[in-house]
Amino acid sequence: MGLDLDLTAPDLTLAWPQLIVFVMTVVLLFADAFVPKAQHFATLTGISLVGYIGAAFALVTQSGQNAATFDGAFRADGLTVFLSLIILVAAVATVVISASYLQNGEQQLGSDGRLRIANSVPAGEFYVLIGFSVFGAMLVAAAGNLIVLYIGIELSALATYVLTAFAKRRLTSVEGAMKYFLLGLFASAILLYGMTWIYGVTGSMDLDRIAAHLAGTDAGDGFTDPALLLGLLLLVVGIGFKMAAVPFHFWTPDAYDGAPTPVTAFMSVVPKAAAFAAAIRLFVQALEPLSDQWTTLWAVLALVTMVFGNVVAIAQRNVKRMLAYSSIAHTGYIMVGLAAYTSGGTIDDPSISSLLFYILAYTFMNIGAFAVITYLQQRGVGMMLEDFNGLASTRPLIAVAMTLFMASLMGVPPLLGFYAKYYVIVAAIDADLLWLAVTIVVASAVSAFFYLRIVAVMYFNQPDGRPLALPTRLLSGGIGVLAVATLLLGLFSSPIIDLADQWSGALTVLGRTAGQ
Amino acid sequence: MEWASVAFYLIATVCVLSAAGVVIARSAVHSAIFLILCFLNIAATFVMLGAEFLAVVQVIVYTGAILVLVLFVLMLVDEDQLPDFHTGQPIQRISGLILGLILLLEIGAAITARSIQGATGGATPENVAAVGGNTQALGRVLYDDNLLAFIVVSLVLTVAVIGAIVLALPDRRVGINQRRGTGTINLGHPVGTDGIPLALPAVRGESPIAAATPGDLRPVAGERQIIMVRDPDAYTEVGQHDAAPDNRPLIKR
Amino acid sequence: MLDVGLDHFLFLSAILFIIGMMGVLIRRNLIVIFMCVELMTNAVNLSLVAFAWNLNSIDGQAFALFIIAVAAAEAVVGLAIIIALSRRAHTINVDEVRTLRN
Numbered sequence: 001m002g003l004d005l006d007l008t009a010p011d012l013t014l015a016w017p018q019l020i021v022f023v024m025t026v027v028l029l030f031a032d033a034f035v036p037k038a039q040h041f042a043t044l045t046g047i048s049l050v051g052y053i054g055a056a057f058a059l060v061t062q063s064g065q066n067a068a069t070f071d072g073a074f075r076a077d078g079l080t081v082f083l084s085l086i087i088l089v090a091a092v093a094t095v096v097i098s099a100s101y102l103q104n105g106e107q108q109l110g111s112d113g114r115l116r117i118a119n120s121v122p123a124g125e126f127y128v129l130i131g132f133s134v135f136g137a138m139l140v141a142a143a144g145n146l147i148v149l150y151i152g153i154e155l156s157a158l159a160t161y162v163l164t165a166f167a168k169r170r171l172t173s174v175e176g177a178m179k180y181f182l183l184g185l186f187a188s189a190i191l192l193y194g195m196t197w198i199y200g201v202t203g204s205m206d207l208d209r210i211a212a213h214l215a216g217t218d219a220g221d222g223f224t225d226p227a228l229l230l231g232l233l234l235l236v237v238g239i240g241f242k243m244a245a246v247p248f249h250f251w252t253p254d255a256y257d258g259a260p261t262p263v264t265a266f267m268s269v270v271p272k273a274a275a276f277a278a279a280i281r282l283f284v285q286a287l288e289p290l291s292d293q294w295t296t297l298w299a300v301l302a303l304v305t306m307v308f309g310n311v312v313a314i315a316q317r318n319v320k321r322m323l324a325y326s327s328i329a330h331t332g333y334i335m336v337g338l339a340a341y342t343s344g345g346t347i348d349d350p351s352i353s354s355l356l357f358y359i360l361a362y363t364f365m366n367i368g369a370f371a372v373i374t375y376l377q378q379r380g381v382g383m384m385l386e387d388f389n390g391l392a393s394t395r396p397l398i399a400v401a402m403t404l405f406m407a408s409l410m411g412v413p414p415l416l417g418f419y420a421k422y423y424v425i426v427a428a429i430d431a432d433l434l435w436l437a438v439t440i441v442v443a444s445a446v447s448a449f450f451y452l453r454i455v456a457v458m459y460f461n462q463p464d465g466r467p468l469a470l471p472t473r474l475l476s477g478g479i480g481v482l483a484v485a486t487l488l489l490g491l492f493s494s495p496i497i498d499l500a501d502q503w504s505g506a507l508t509v510l511g512r513t514a515g516q
Numbered sequence: 517m518e519w520a521s522v523a524f525y526l527i528a529t530v531c532v533l534s535a536a537g538v539v540i541a542r543s544a545v546h547s548a549i550f551l552i553l554c555f556l557n558i559a560a561t562f563v564m565l566g567a568e569f570l571a572v573v574q575v576i577v578y579t580g581a582i583l584v585l586v587l588f589v590l591m592l593v594d595e596d597q598l599p600d601f602h603t604g605q606p607i608q609r610i611s612g613l614i615l616g617l618i619l620l621l622e623i624g625a626a627i628t629a630r631s632i633q634g635a636t637g638g639a640t641p642e643n644v645a646a647v648g649g650n651t652q653a654l655g656r657v658l659y660d661d662n663l664l665a666f667i668v669v670s671l672v673l674t675v676a677v678i679g680a681i682v683l684a685l686p687d688r689r690v691g692i693n694q695r696r697g698t699g700t701i702n703l704g705h706p707v708g709t710d711g712i713p714l715a716l717p718a719v720r721g722e723s724p725i726a727a728a729t730p731g732d733l734r735p736v737a738g739e740r741q742i743i744m745v746r747d748p749d750a751y752t753e754v755g756q757h758d759a760a761p762d763n764r765p766l767i768k769r
Numbered sequence: 770m771l772d773v774g775l776d777h778f779l780f781l782s783a784i785l786f787i788i789g790m791m792g793v794l795i796r797r798n799l800i801v802i803f804m805c806v807e808l809m810t811n812a813v814n815l816s817l818v819a820f821a822w823n824l825n826s827i828d829g830q831a832f833a834l835f836i837i838a839v840a841a842a843e844a845v846v847g848l849a850i851i852i853a854l855s856r857r858a859h860t861i862n863v864d865e866v867r868t869l870r871n
């Protein structure tokens with residue numbers, strides 16, 4: 001790290017998926033300006049879908065790699081691949097479910113019973129910002145040093161702040177964005193202070209070098225150094241804000257409720273995945289020698305988050321707010337994977353792979369649930385519990401899909417959500433965190449109350465004769481695909497978890513070799 | 517005591533006092549001015565720490581751009597109409613105070629009792645002088661080790677520009693209002709130039725008045741018409757539409 | 770050269786950080802809260818530069834430069850949100866402003 005100028009060209013062949021998303025976003029920017037109005041919407045949707053799916057296929061070029069470029073700032077390893085896959089799945093799902101919203105705008109039911117467009121959203125900017133946010137999140141997953149990690153988080157978050165305020169004619173949207181923005185900035189400042197302390201006591205920005213330096217100083221009195229612990233604490237708080245863990249969750253319900261529904265679906269997955277990516281990179285890769293300390297912190301946070309999220313969700317009658325609290329609860333389940341990490345992680349350590357699998361499962365079922373709300377919102381309602389009245393008799397297939405998503409979020413056996421919880425529980429038991437495993441089961445039982453309430457309302461109440469949504473092919477198809485994935489992907493969980501195992505194993509082994 | 521130490525304590529005192537001023541000042545404009553003072557002093561500490569380039573950037577970007585923007589917005593926006601951020605219960609203030617004190621103690625402990633020493637880098641004052649100074653040294657690190665971050669920051673700025681355009685651009689009359697041809701006409705016309713289009717040309721995206729050629733406009737004979745222009749914001753919420761029987765501009769004699 | 774050392778700068782930075790943090794927790798005005806967050810970010814920059822000085826490493830300064838660039842972008846977005854908010858807020862009565870408040 002001297003001052004000698006060493007201008008070697010970065011090896012861009014390691015970064016194909018990220019490059020594709022980047023180029024796609026730039027193409028979208030220009031297409032937005034130059035494509036004539038008649039084909040505008042179809043072209044932009046097409047470019048986005050092709051870009052994300054192409055990037056997902058390009059992940060093949062990174063799989064099995066364990067290399068770095070850009071002077072170690074960009075890492076192409078198993079973790080990059082798996083997290084990028086999750087993020088790209090979420091991106092494709094978001095584009096599919098937002099199509100009808102972008103075409104029809106946000107509708108509200110006037111007092112005369114007619115539908116009105118209350119907000120129409122510019123499609124070009126919407127897709128561009130989704131593209132940048134996805135790129136930022138993928139960059140976090142591939143970050144090799146603190147600077148890139150921070151800038152990736154900010155890029156992803158900044159685009160999401162703007163997207164939250166996209167329905168700017170509705171006050172709740174702008175207010176939610178304001179709250180999200182200010183608390184996001186506050187969290188960033190805390191995170192940065194933590195990074196500064198880590199840099200100060202290790203003298204390096206590079207994640208592997210930090211691990212090496214810490215492992216080198218281990219010889220003495222262990223890790224009771226107050227500066228290191230302060231840095232650790234600040235990092236946990238900062239990341240906790242970003243992933244909406246409980247004492248730091250206040251922005252979540254307002255931002256989720258206020259944002260346009262497709263954006264809510266997006267921000268319940270992608271920034272959260274980015275936050276967990278940052279957590280894995282920071283804690284498992286860089287601060288691995290301190291794992292005894294941070295696993296305890298995450299375990300406590302996970303417990304509080306699970307309990308609080310599920311209990312408060314019971315009281316919600318607004319479905320979007322309910323899903324916001326439910327997503328907080330799921331953050332808690334995912335954090336158990338982090339808490340179950342055992343020091344010196346081996347290939348057999350199931351913690352990180354269970355975490356990765358849970359985020360993937362959560363992506364399908366949560367975006368699915370928000371897709372159903374988007375579907376209902378076409379008729380100007382869909383936010384409140386009453387809007388689901390008698391959906392089973394008016395739109396039976398949509399009701400079945402919603403039932404699947406709710407059951408999966410709850411963790412009913414053959415569905416995807418069950419397998420996700422199963423692996424997390426196994427990881428917790430493996431790490432002797434029996435109390436966390438029991439909490440997951442109890443919390444899931446509590447969550448049955450509010451998930452099943454929606455199902456009950458759909459099947460047992462009478463429809464109230466509101467105008468029905470016009471089915472949009474893309475949206476209905478998207479809900480169908482997500483429902484099928486929720487139903488069947490669980491059955492293929494074992495190859496996926498093996499893959500995740502292998503990849504996260506590669507990461508921890510790497511962290512250890514760097515430490516020696 | 518050396519002069520440098522005296523300078524440090526002076527700068528630090530001004531820094532802390534002006535930072536406290538930011539929090540305590542009743543008017544937001546005063547807060548902003550205190551913040552400028554604080555940032556200038558932080559720039560001075562950067563100079564003491566051998567980061568001359570950053571000191572200049574701090575003055576240009578923070579005080580020159582960001583805070584001027586903040587002041588500009590303060591002038592533009594009526595603060596009283598902005599919603600409050602907290603409900604402002606006293607318990608929140610007290611917990612904030614306690615939390616701050618705890619954190620101060622922790623950081624104090626971390627500063628005084630830290631034992632781990634970071635690995636030192638190669639940018640000793642001699643090496644920095646050898647490449648030509650702080651700016652040159654920073655440039656070398658920026659374009660070499662941090663190339664990726666440097667590229668991505670440009671995307672962050674792009675997102676900011678797009679976001680600002682989307683959010684701060686006044687509402688275009690899209691959707692219903694546009695289709696119904698709501699025109700807005702300034703009340704301050706000179707007498708005689710007011711007119712009503714004979715036929716409303718259905719040009720999307722433009723007000724019919726603007727789209728009309730002079731021939732379409734019938735000159736107003738006799739007394740001047742007052743054209744009531746709806747507040748664009750009246751259209752923001754549903755329910756406002758229901759107040760008037762139709763959505764054409766109200767025209768009164 | 771100086772008989773003030775790293776610790777002095779770190780203390781200054783810590784005090785600024787905490788003042789900013791308390792401002793965020795105490796104040797109610799959106800724009801003032803935003804300024805307090807900027808103060809926190811600046812305190813972080815000061816720590817970074819001080820550590821970089823102490824460690825003879827330029828990396829900390831590079832990070833501080835990136836933080837300033839990102840802060841500029843954030844300021845633009847934040848103030849745009851505030852403008853959008855003020856446009857909405859002044860047309861709507863007080864009850865509706867409180868919509869998100871529970």
